[in-house]
Amino acid sequence: MRRKGTGYATVFYGTGYGNGFPDESRATIELSENGIVTVYVEVSDVGSGGYSIMKQIAEETLNIENDCLILKNTNTSYMKDSGTAAASRQTYNTGNAVLNGCKNLLDNISKVFQLSNSKVLNKDSLKKIYNELIKNNIEAIADGYFKATTSQVDLETGQGDPYWPYSFGLQKAIVEVDDETGKVDIIELVAINDAGKIVNPVLAEGQAIGGCSMGIGYALMEEIELSEGKIKNTNFSDYIIPTSKDMPKVKSIFVEEEERSGPYGAKGLGETVMLATAPAIINAIYDAINVRIYDLPATPDKVLLEINKNR
Known part of the structure; x- marks a missing residue:
């Protein structure tokens, strides 16, 4: 039956790795003279969609059209350590590093260019921004960094923050x-x-x-x-x-x-x-x-x- x-x-x-273990991610965001933003980030996409997610975070933060951004993630000669594709950490940890790098680049841009939140930037706009940055000796590149905040558990008291979130x-x-x-x-x-x-x-x-x-x-x-x-x-x-x-x-x-x-x-x-x-x-x-x-x-x-x- x-x-x-x-x-x-x-x-x-x-x-993330948890329990106070160093859990760091890094990214570099670069605007070039052809109006293309390149995101250098070590995101290992093992089927989890990390590649697409990092692009989405960068495009949203910079408010640019999707054909203005490329992501490079396969060569350690030009990208910094962002940790492994493990522990369900990529979107949170590495995504935060990409977000931080994009915000830092926007800080540079804001010194010479007034951006509108409602206007999506295209290649022509980004070329003008790049030229203004160079003319004013301001870097068209910025680094992003994120470190997860956890601590080891005290085995005597059971207290600590082994994971977050x-x-x-x-x-x-x-x-x-x-x-x-x-x-x-x-x-x-x-x-x-x-x-x-x-x-x-x-x-x-x-x-x-x-x-x-x-x-x-x-x-x-x-x-x-x-x-x-x-x-x-x-x-x-x-x-x-x-x-x-x-x-x-x-x-x-x-x-x-x-x-x-x-x-x-x-x-x-x-x-x-x-x-x-x-x-x-x-x-x-x-x-x-x-x-x-x-x-x-x-x-x-x-x-x-x-x-x-x-x-």
Whole structure:
């Protein structure tokens, strides 16, 4: 018999390296004589949309047309260290560095040119600005810097600020469990995330759905098999991950509670989108068959074994 269950899970996740570890990002913003602004920033885009987000932050801050800006992020000979694409830190940390660099360039520009908030600058306008800067011996280049503020936790008192800011998530999973085979089918996932102001909604939704896919793999499929310290299942024919056919309908919702210390109110999203998936699924399995699975992944043989123990 197929039994349906619903499960929920919540998560909070600290952005950045945390616990007082130096967490710094840098960027350089340069206006050239051809009216092009170049952003030099070490943002490693591993599918999280960092490249696009840094461009959006720079274009918004400088109030320029998008064909006036290019971003260079692949050569350490011209960009400074901004840390890794890890710990859900890129949008918050590196975005703040880009924002700071753009504001510093605007400070230089304001010394010789009165800018209007309502007028979007094009290449011709930027060429004039560049010429004015050079004529007045003012640099057409500015650096940006940001350092996350955290502190180590006092192990005696438990006090400290190990992370800042925090992102939050809640997921709902609806599953069907076949109590004769132990097979679990996911019918629907609802993923609700608070990652501050969403800079790029399309990319964020894709990241949320991708995170759910990773969470499904963790909950139901992915398992490393070891023999004498060596991994036995070293390819995707025997290390199983979700495919498009395994994905249910995912409803993604963002609660945009703006983070005042983030670039335009944004904060981290990366890991948060996947952490609640597996516990929500496991809770849904429990709701369906009154069996608690503690050993992941919840493969059919494990689920069936627990069902038979409780018959």
